[in-house]
Amino acid sequence: MSRFSTNSRPGTKRVDPRFDPRRPQALADVLDRTDAFRALRAGVEQVASLQRDLNSLLPDYLASNVEPGFIKDGVLALFAAHNALAARLRHLEPRLLADLQQRGWAVESLRIRVRPQSMKEPAPPKQARMSxxxxxxxxxxxxxxxxxxxxxxxxxxxxxxxxxxxxxxxxx
Known part of the structure; x- marks a missing residue:
């Protein structure tokens, strides 16, 4: 018997007859199944929206290396890839905070942290071709x-x- 069978656990019923756990599913559909996941979806959507705003407010070199965290008690955590970017972000902090507030974010302050990103794989060495x-x-x-x-x-x-x-x- 399949572990995903409707009869595998007595007293449980499938909510959606189209649901098949063996097939790929859209993340939005999975996150809409329970209340706990709906809250998680709201948080994910908030971070994605915040990332879009940061991408439009920050210079390209910063936007690609800064990740937003969650807003907790009016404090937004921003994670920079390394110390130099964090220092540059601290210089931009007052303007960035004002711009975020102007866009409707309930942010009173920023907390800038360093979260090193994994090294990107180096480009393969060039293979010269000769006639x-x-x-x-x-x-x-x-x-x-x-x-x-x-x-x-x-x-x-x-x-x-x-x-x-x-x-x-x-x-x-």
């Missing part, structure tokens, strides 16, 4: 040079690109 003629010209140059680090580097580069070109030729 077969270029690779053979490098190989010829390497052969004419006296033994040196430059000659070794050119020979490695030529052999790497000649191997890459021969692999491409075999795939065709």
């Amino acid at each position: 077969p003629a270029g690779a053979s010209a490098l190989q010829e140059l390497a052969q004419t040079l006296a033994p040196s680090p430059l000659q070794e580097a050119l020979a490695r580069m030529a052999s790497r690109h000649q191997a890459g070109n021969s692999e491409k030729g075999q795939k065709k």
